[in-house]
Structures are given as C-alpha cells and as structure tokens.
Amino acid sequence: MLNLIFLFPGLTLLLLCFFKRQEVVRWISLLGSILQLLFVLSLLSFYLQDVKLINASTTLYESSLPWFKTLNLNYHTGVDGIGLAMILLTAIISFTGVLASWNISLKPREFYFNLFLLSTGAYGFFIAQDLFTLFFFLEIAIIPKFLLISIWGSGKHIASANKLVLMLMAGSAMILVSMLGIYYNGSHCFDISVIAKNGLPVKVQQILFPLLFTGFGIFTAMFPFHTWVPDGHSSAPTAASMFLSGISMKMGAYGCLRVAMALMPQAAINQAWIFLTLALIGVLYAAFATVRQTDLKYINAYSSISHTSLVLIGILAMNATALNGAVMQMFSHGIMTALFFALIGMIYGRTHTRIVSEMSGLQKVLPFIGTAFIIAGLCSLGLPGLSGFPSEAKIFFGSYAADGHFIHLITIFSILSIVITAVYILRMSGSVIFGPLSNEFSPLKDGSWYEKYLIVILVGTIIFVGIYPTWISDLIQYGVNNIMLQIKDHSVAVVPHGILNI
C-alpha cells in the first residue's frame, strides 16, 4: 500500500509528457499534487489508527522486493512517525510549490516535470528502509535541482547550480563510501533495521560516523559546508527555493538522524561534541551573517542555516524530547521557509527588487501578503501560537535535560539565537512591510487567488501546529521511540573487533 505513494506523482509525470501548453500542464500538476496531498493525509489517518491498534512504535506498511539478489540489495520500504511527518511536509510543499509557480511561462512542462521528479525523490527517500534505496532516491532528487536552478534561475544561476550540485555530490560521495563501509563491516546487507540490530564494531563506527554525518550534514547546511545554500537559494526560482530549503535540507537532517545516529550510536556519543560545536557555530554564525544581508532571499537562506543547525543540536542531544523537537523543527521550518520564499517570490514579482532598502511600506498596498510576511517572521522568531515556538522550546528543553555541562552550555548559547533572529526579522519586515510607502509601489495589486490559497494553506498549517502541537509531536514520538530503542540497545553493547576492512 505504501508504494502507492508513487502513483500520483508517477501519473502526473507521465501525463506531463503528452501536453505542452501552460494552461494544461499547470492544471495537471495542480490536480496531481492535490490528489497526492489527499493520499498522504489518508495515509496519515490510517497510520494513526493502525499504530494505536498495534500499540507499539514500529515501522509500518513494510514491503520488500529483491533488487539485486547477489549483493543482497532490496527495495525495502516502510514508514514510521518521523517519515510520515516528512512525507506530509513534502506533500504540502509540492502542492504550494505548484501554486507558487502558476505563472511560469518558460518551458512550463519541463519545469513541472522537474518539480515532480524532485518530490518523487523525496517521497522515496523518506520511505526507504534500505540504505541503497535511500541513496538511490537521494540522488534522484539532486539532478532536478541542478536543472531548475540553471534553466529557470536568476542572477549568477549557472555558477550557483554548479556549486550546489558539486557540494551535494561531494556529500553523496561521503555517504556512498560510508555505506560501503557499513556493508562490508556489518551484516553484508543494506537493510537499516538489520544493521541496527546486529550493530557495528565501535572502531568502524568511529571512522564512518564522521564521514556519514558530514555527508548528510552538507545537505543540511552544516557549518562550514553551508555555502551552497545562500547562492543556491537565491538563484533558484521560487518553487525550487521552497523545495530546496523546505525539503532538501530536511532530507539531510533525516539522514543524520535515521542513518548516522541510529546505526552508529556509540560513535555518535563519542563524537557528538565535535558536531555539537559545529552546529552551535552554525546557529550563531549564520544568524549574525543574516543580520548583514540586504537581499531578501539571502536573508532567508542564512536564517534557514541557523534554524536547521538548531535541528542538528536537537538530533545530537540524543534525548527523546530533543529528537522530537528536532523533527518538529524540521517540519515547522520547512513550512515556514516555504512560505517565506513564496512571499519573497510574490513581492519580487511585483516590485522587481529583492533588496531590502529599496522597498518600504508594502503593507499599505499588499495587506494580505504583508500580514502573511509578518506571521512568517513571527514564526521564525518563535512566537507562541505559531509552529516555531513549540519546536524550538522542545529542542531547548530536551537538550538541556541531556547529561553533561557541555550540552547545557551549548543549549544556553543556542538560545542566544532567539534574540538575533528577532533583530534580523524586525529589521527586514520593519523596512519592507512597514514604513512610508514610496510612489513607485502605490499601484501594486495584492495577492491573486492562487497566491491567497498558498498563503492560507501554509499560514494555516503554521498556526495549527502552533496552537495544537501535540498531534504532530505524538506522531513523531512513534518514530522517536523506535530510534531511541536502537540507540539504547547498542550504545554500550558493541564489542570492537579487528581492523576496518573496506
């Protein structure tokens, strides 16, 4: 049943091959993404029912097909709470991404095709239970990014696309190498649950963990491998920015959690301090860098680095609450940043500038977009009642509850980010949305229907999660329990043996 997740994206991709006109392809894409969203929602409700029946947190809807028998490669899929939260995020962003690129006129069919290919990769990645399958879908999602940025991008888009793909490929290479290391030093298979159950020798973990974590870390924009983010996001077309920072960066964090942490908990405990330090630097450094930015997209890109580094802190704290908060933050930040990029796209489409100092007082002519912009900003700076607040609070409380003075200090310093975030958010919205309106902007028109739908959906999700965070936190908890069990089982028991044999 789970593999039906590819049904609607696949059908849409197929249909897109036969049509070319903008009016047709955008409706096909919209329909496809709506059906997919409905499918994901029903999957969610089935999962919530079934998981209560089983009364245990395991991976559900598993299916396995042999892919390449001699190497023990299987197409093994299944979901748990964490995966489902990410799938829901992907579905929402795909849907709103189609709305955000409603007016794309340059090669619309190819544009939507790439968009759907990207989301297909993401779905596959989040349901994969097998390292090889996971890697396969991770790679599928890279190429469309390159095309989207280099063909539909703006500014120095070719250079940005090259940089993005090269850095992500470097990350992929690290992941591939460590996958092979895991394969040969473990159970000679790629199945995540089997590897987790058998465990890996500590010596192997010590070598492979940093490689794997850095590999996925590049996707998550971990300091100092974050430089693809600002350039990539700012050159990309709106929908691609939404995907990049809404889903792509989360794929990295998901990999860090699901693969690096869960398979190599012992090394994770030993080396957490290195990555915690990097993540803390990322949180503060990116926040300070944001303060100096003048371009709206750069502001949001740097702020994304800061927010996702917070996710890494939550993951590395290795505490159920912090993990839960980290995944919530992935979801919440995904929605928020997609909203931000969509709004920036709308503003840019009207004012033809993204430079903060060139805009002023847009609230007067664009009340709808302006209000949404303020709400997105307030979510970013962690206002209660919006989704960022419970997520960040969970990360802070969770990592403060972890043992050791080091992690306490990391937590306290990372809280400094809530002040810096307030500074840049208010600087940005203070001059773009508020202030006196200049004459050149007075004839601007407020959002059209598809823009309003997009805003309502994303803002609605932000508010819903903010007011009633328990539903998503409970959903995530099913997955977190699963991972915590794996971590607990093997955090001490593994006996080191022999040398690393790759």
Place this chain on the structure above:
Amino acid sequence: MNSLSIILIPALPLAVFVLNGLFGKVIGNKLAGILGTLCIAISFVLSLSIAYTFFAVSKDGAYPAQIPFKFDWLQFGKGINVQLGAIIDGISVMMLIVVTLISLMVHIFSLSYMHGEKRFATYYAFLGLFTFSMLLLVLSVNIFQMYMGWELVGVSSFLLIGFYYDKPSAVAAAKKAFIVTRFADMFFLVGILIVSSIGGSLDIPTLIQNLGQAGAIDHLHLGTTFIGWSSLSTGLLFIFIGGAGKSALFPLHIWLPDAMEGPTPVSALIHAATMVVAGVYLVARLFPIYLFSAPEILRIIAYAGAFTSLFAAIIACTQFDIKRVLAYSTMSQIGYMIFSLGLGGWNQNVHGYTASMFHLFTHAIFKALLFLSAGVVIHYVHSNDMRDMGALRKKMPFLNIVFLIACLAIAGIPPFAGFFSKEMILNTAWEANGFIFILGVLTAGLTAFYMFRLYLSIFWRDAINSEDKHNSHPHSSWLENLPLGILAIGAMMAGFIPFAKFINFDVHIDETSNFSVTAIAIAMAISGILLALFMYKSDSDRPRTMVSSLGSLYQIIYKKFYIDEVYLFFTKSIVFNSIAKPIQWIDKNIVDGFMQLTANFSLFLSRKIRGMQSGNLQYYMMFFMAGLLLLFILCISI
C-alpha cells in the same frame, strides 16, 4: 468556582482578536469597536464575580489558592509538562480585575479617541490580542505558560506601538521595544530551564512546594557556582532579568520612553497599567522561592528597583514631552513595586509583598487616568510638548479636576489612593533597610515635584502666546469622560480597600505602621508640590535660572544619562561592525573561498590529467611500459 467563566475571561478578548482581525472589513469599524468593548465588559463582570466568590470564603483569614482547570499542552520529558490552566489566588484575582478594568476603560475611551482612524477594526483586534495575552500571563499555572503569555504581550505591544506603521519613528520604537525585551526574555527562558531542571517541574505550585519552603534548598545539595551562589540563584536571577526587561528596570528601560510613539490609550493600557508590571507580577508569583531559596537575589532586586525609581524620577523632572514624563514616572513607580518585593531579602520581611501588590493596584488606576487625560490634552493642543500648553484649566474644567486627583494620588497625599500604598512600602523599607528607605523617600519628593510641574504647566502657567493659539473649543465626548470619571473615583477611593486583609503572604504577621515614616513621606510630598508651585505656577524665569545653575549636570540628566547612546554604541559598533560584519566577510571569503579553492584545484588537476588521454598511441605505450617496469620492481623487492 465556575471554570467556564474563568475560561471565558481570556477567551472573549481572543474571540474579538480573531473576529476583528479576519473579518474587520466585513464587520465594519463601528461594530468592531462595540463588539470589542462589549466582550471586554463581560470579561470584567466575570472577573468581579470571581473576585466576589473567591474572597467570600476564607479559611482562618487566609484565601487558599485554587486551580479550577488545567490541561496538558506539550510534554518536555518526564515531569516537565507544559500545562495550560488557571490559578486563582489573591494576586491573580487582583490582576484579573486590574487588567479587565483598565482594558475596559481604554476600550470605551478609544471608541471616541480613535474615531476616524482607518484601521479601527485592526486596532480593536490588537487590543483584544493584548488583553488575551495579558490574561493568559496572569492566570498562568505553569511557568512556561507564563513565558508564552509573556511573549504574546510583547508582540501585541510591538504591533500597537507600531500601529501607525507609516511613521518611521513608530516602527523604530516598536522594533526597539521588541528587541530589548526579547533580549531580557532570553534570560527568562534560560532561567526557566535552570529552575525547572532543579525543581523538577514547570508547574508553579509544584515548584513552590519543592523550592519555596523553609529549608527546601538544603535537600537539593546544589553546588555553588563561581560567584558563590547556587545554580538555583543564578536561574532565579535570570528569571528576574526577564522581568526587568518587561518592567523597564535600569538598564533595560530604554524601550519604554520610545514606546510612547503608540496611540495614547495603548500607552495607558500596556505601558502604564498592565504589561509593564508583568515583571513585578512574575517576582510576586515566585516570591516564596525567592524568599526561602535565594534571599541574595531578592536583595539585588531591591537595589535594582530602588535605583531605577530614583533614576527615572530624576530624568522625569527634566523632560518636556508629557507622555515621556509619564513614562519615566511609570518606570519610577515600578521601581517602587520591585524594591518593595526585594525587601524580603532582609530578615524575610514579607510586608513588602502586600505593599507591592497594593501599589501595583493603585498605580494602575491613577496612571491610566493620567495617560488618558494626557491623550485628551494632546488631541486638543496637537502637541506632546508641555511648553506648547498652559492655562487649560478654563477650557477643560473637568479634565483639570481629574488630572489634579491623579496627581495628588501619585504624589502620595492623603486620602488619595497612592498615599496608602506608598506609605506601606516606605514603612516596610524603614524596617528592612535604611539605604533603600532614603532612596524611596527622595523619590517620593521628586515624584510630587515633577507631577505638579506637569500639572501646572498644562493647566496653569498662564502663558501669553498659548491663549490665542487654541481658541477652538475642545470637543468633549461622554465616551471619553466616562472612563476618566470612573478612574478618578478609583484614584480617590482605592486606598480605603483593606488590601492587607485580602492579599498577604502570611496572615499571622500583622502590619505595623510607624507614624514618623508617614509624616516624613507626607512632608516630602508637600515640599515637592510647593517647589513646583513656586517654579511653575505662572510663567517666570525661575525654571531657567534653576537650569543654568545646574549647568552641565542638567544636560546629562536631560539627555537621560546618555544610556541610549551607550546602547547605540554597543549595538552599532560591537554587534554590527565587530561581529556581524567580520562574519559576513569570513563567510564570503574564507569559508566559501575554501570551497571555491577545492573546486578550482580539482579543475586544475583534471586539466593536467586530461593530457594523459590524448589518443596518442606512443604515449599510451610509454605509460604501459612504465607500469610494467614498476610492477616488475615491486615484485622483485617483495
């Protein structure tokens, strides 16, 4: 206790926010205002009924706290739960009445005052949001719930200060207010983390049970940190810093005077009566913990409060913008409330607790009255500057009377409300700490002086030029006069409430009143008033001679001790230029530069290697032979 009515008290303003915010255009301005006022009126009536039922039942003279309802909102791990709920005890009931009363007065007042404003419905939506958030804060049963209300009042204040968003000064003031208080909130959050991890809960009653009992601290075996405090004390200090930001204590006060950019009724509600006392309420809420587990922090609190009250009173004497004078006066009075609480740091003196809450109550009434009256004056004169005013007593006889009542109340002249609460605070200070007592008495004298300077400059000081400038008749609306009248009656009568009977820390400790302290306080107030009369009763050269005799000292005070400039230096030169700018440079040139270098290096390498695959057979042959040779050598050597 009826939990439905308690839920309704904050829920009604929230409903107003949602309705007016989403459907303001459909509802229309007039209806939006009436809807908001009606809902808050119901909240007020419900608060009164809760106060009545709560204070009707007493157990040996004490009123036990009740928790009518609470529910789980989010879990932060074992025992650390965020529960939203309501706690009903003396101080929360008192705050319920203060918040809903002042909010109702401001709602009514704004119906006329904000008339003709285009975004009238939005204004009422924001007022609703503020009232809801403040009530959420006041009713908090959980310290994290308090933090949530705390952040929400902060953002409502931001939205309302920046209500006239096309005015750059308003936007700047709103940003400043938000960022300064946010900086303090960071400490609050860290404090919550520390205290909750020591106390094992976020629930306030549980925390008080674990940490706020005599001797509770000894069971915890807390080590001392490098300053010599326990980590609990550090946590409690951080929580207080959060409160100091909201309550505009020195040195986190710089946002409050600028916040006067907002509409005047907003200043009355948020920046005089309710939100700015949140810090006082926070310390009062956790008072047992401070009292028993961290008396050294209470002493710090006392000094911070006393210093702020004198500091702000000195500045208030030199300012000309009437709203700013009132803002500094608010700071000064909040300093009073704070040091009154802090007096518990000496011999566990708990009279200050009652006195502080009493002063909070009376101050809310007369300060809201002052702000609303100032609003009427500003509308009439079209200026905030008291030098543009004068001789208004003939034009506005009603306003003259209510303003005088408020001034007498804040100056501490019996039998007006402020006298009773101030006298109680000074009595406690006399018992606890002489130094703070002296600061308090000095402040009392200055308060009387600057308030009457303000009053006389507006309503007397028969200037020559101001007479002809405002020959129009001030329009007076019953919607504005009604709240003024009600608050004036409150400012006259509130002192007679037997406050100590209702709100006290321990029923068995009787309050003592020292006649000589009362006499000193009254004497200071009267001499302050007399000095003001001497200088400002009529237009004269006396203020100018006074200023020139003070010389540069006056300039320093007038420039508010240059604290703003210090902050500007800190943020501009240090944060922006010495941190953010270098980081931006490093990111662009070093971090990204390294990545570029890697790419360029591989490009360079690939160009070199490319040469090998030239398609030239001779080259291939050469490589082949060289490889064979190498293998051969390897084989031999092994």
